[in-house]
Amino acid sequence: MTTELSYPFDSEYIIRKKRSIRKNLLSQNRKWIEKRIAILGGSTTTDIKDILELFLLDAGIKPVFYESEFGKYWEEVIFDNSRLCDFKPDLIFIHTSRHNLTFLPSITNSEDEITLMLERQYKHFEQMWNHLSDKYHCPIIQNNMEKPYYRLLGNKDVSDIHGHTNFINRLNAKFYEYAQAHENFFIHDIDYLSSQYGLDEWQNPLYWYMYKYSLCVPAIPLFAYSLSSIIKAIYGLNKKAIVLDLDNTLWGGVIGDDGVEGIQLGPELPMGQAYSDFQNYLLQLKKMGIVLNICSKNDMENAIAGLNHPDSSLSPEDFACIIANWENKDENIKHIAQRINLGLDSLVFIDDNPAEREIVRRNLPDVAVPQIQKIEDYIRIIDHSRFFEAALITQDDINRNEMYKANFEREEFLRNFSSYDDYLKSLEMVATIRGFEPIYFDRIAQLCNKTNQFNLTTKRYSVAEIKEIAENDNYIHLYGTLQDKFGDNGLIGVIIGEKIKDELHIQLWLMSCRVFRRNMEYAMFDRLIEECLLRKIKYIHGYYYPTLKNRMVRDFYASIGFQKIREDDSGNTEWLFKVQEHTRLNEFIKVNR
């Protein structure tokens, strides 16, 4: 992660140095995720595109852009502009603003007239979204409307139906209803952003008159960063876990010196309140599925004592991993990442000590380390960094922390066994393996976008694409859920294969790291073979495309009996399996169909 592109960034610096920043990012040796992004503008989009590119590159996404002709966002959609069609976007961003409103009430309009205007204005957009969604089946990001910088009706502009602010709020509300009902449609909240930045500055008319920018140029980095966080969320690139220090991070003071009674926490005093609010904020994040961990330079008993403080909203049970020792924090954080089976780039490290932050930043450049300084700013800085922006929050996210706990219980249980097979047998595992069902489309797409380790091809799918595959008879698709006596792991495996004549080509095979080494992959393969036999498929082709993260499955196909038939210089391999030669691999899991 490039420091200049982390919040809070120096906007002027980014605008000024955008070309050399771009050059530096592109010179990195990374396996880029290429995405085709269409920007449909109702006003100038040039710098928005340029600076969005920087934030996306920093996240590992290499964008190929399409820009509509100036202002022609609506026409290009409704009249099926051929250049746009040929572009085949992976994602569409509609950059409109209040300047694109054609119907605005005046003081002489009646209530009915205004309602009609609202309908017409809304339909103008809805028609466009439906058309895009039917044609491209890809995520659509749409700006909501920002408020005007002047209010003809003064304070009544917001409460009176003749007010433009009131009208914009009502229009936005209709946008949100659409968003709530359509999974692949995302609102970019520039109403909030312009308010955060400062509406007067954001709407400095000079930029509209001179360059037809709907916002001031210095606000563009903030805008682009905000937009990039939605795009990162859609592709599962946001953060999933936090590692927290304790002293002066979760409470005021140093517990080793001040003792449990001496730390500042709780409702009586300002400092205590600030830390309590921060703890509550973290607790809310945990409920959304963010994994909390501790890495503190303290004796373990002091750490636990602090977390058991009567005014502490967070307790030891809220954390997946608690490390309190005197070792270097970067080593500890690496250990935590392994324990919770997440990449370092999924972690955020929060520590009030700049020296500790610097060590982690230097040694673990993939970990996000925000510059927090004053307790009263912690929440704002973490929030505005948009680390945990979510495209989808599924039930699995909400249950994630319980699942970690169950996993640790399983590890304890394993210690009772001398044979691993005996352990697996006694887990009493039950799996359900079936073709894709609508209630699981979200979770399947989420897994596709987030799973990197046990992932043979790292092909990404949107919810819409999952739905299409589920309805297409030329595909064999399977999901797998797994539970055992300790708990339910939820949906953790996905296979997608395309049937061409009497051969199956596996486009996707992934499994969540939660269920490694339980034989689930064998159970899924057995089931895949059943499906192949039903459809008279003779051969299965498997493909492995190496990435920085999926080395563990490099020889997976060999381990289940495939023969390697092709390999190229980049390490991409193709494998073949004769369906007839299969014998059952799964011994320990009871499978429900």
Place this chain on the structure above:
Amino acid sequence: MNRIEILEKINHILKDVFDDDSLVVTESTELSDIEGWDSIAQITIIATIEKEFNVRFRLEDILETKSINKLIDFIEKELK
């Protein structure tokens, strides 16, 4: 700040914006002569100059400053 110092700073800004260390402008350079200059580059330059010198352009100022020496005139005036 005198005119030479202002020119120096503007030169530095232009080097960054165009990512070209060899770029050199003089008082007599017309903005449209600069290789790669367009209206979008102009906004970047305006925004950067505002921050660098702590000055504010009005609409008419932007419309009137089409050359380096006019730009320096404007900045000099604002700094007084």
